[in-house]
Amino acid sequence: DQQVKQNSPSLSVQEGRISILNCDYTNSMFDYFLWYKKYPAEGPTFLISISSIKDKNEDGRFTVFLNKSAKHLSLHIVPSQPGDSAVYFCAASDSGGGADGLTFGKGTHLIIQP
Amino acid sequence: DSGVTQTPKHLITATGQRVTLRCSPRSGDLSVYWYQQSLDQGLQFLIQYYNGEERAKGNILERFSAQQFPDLHSELNLSSLELGDSALYFCASSAPGSVDTQYFGPGTRLTVL
Numbered sequence: 001d002q003q004v005k006q007n008s009p010s011l012s013v014q015e016g017r018i019s020i021l022n023c024d025y026t027n028s029m030f031d032y033f034l035w036y037k038k039y040p041a042e043g044p045t046f047l048i049s050i051s052s053i054k055d056k057n058e059d060g061r062f063t064v065f066l067n068k069s070a071k072h073l074s075l076h077i078v079p080s081q082p083g084d085s086a087v088y089f090c091a092a093s094d095s096g097g098g099a100d101g102l103t104f105g106k107g108t109h110l111i112i113q114p
Numbered sequence: 115d116s117g118v119t120q121t122p123k124h125l126i127t128a129t130g131q132r133v134t135l136r137c138s139p140r141s142g143d144l145s146v147y148w149y150q151q152s153l154d155q156g157l158q159f160l161i162q163y164y165n166g167e168e169r170a171k172g173n174i175l176e177r178f179s180a181q182q183f184p185d186l187h188s189e190l191n192l193s194s195l196e197l198g199d200s201a202l203y204f205c206a207s208s209a210p211g212s213v214d215t216q217y218f219g220p221g222t223r224l225t226v227l
Contacts, residue, residue: 043118101161
């Protein structure tokens, strides 16, 4: 049973436009959410996170939105740049302390077109 | 560079063998996590250690074990290897008081022939 779902395996966006990556979760105990970016042959790189007490967190070009009632979060990248082309993973934690490790979605491959 | 190091980068071995993967966390981090990424399964949490003690277990097989040493580096031992154990193995670490944000190493690619 997949508790974190990223339903779009890939997404193509034109350079300069907004990229929106979506993530749904089923476990209502999740209270902390993270986005990671991964290039081939490298480990995941932490991008941005959000606690369940917030509905938005912004860091430069990256903004994460959390809709708890819909159990949905999204990552907005604006403007999109060629270096943003990578696989993006949504992850969630249910302990508040990371004691059970992170539960990851299967990723969305973002392709930024010139 | 996340500050988490993993060795070796690649490992090729045969079925039935045993291997050890090594991880050094970021300076000051007490928690170490191990994850497996196989082709169709995404990143799966295996096990967590905190300051030398096992803290949480995920989908870790009985053939796999781990430990964290007094200098906080960690080793993941995989034994009686099967073809299906071929995967990327990532180590991550997190800081005390901020354990939800985990920083990942570059991974070890294990190929079992």
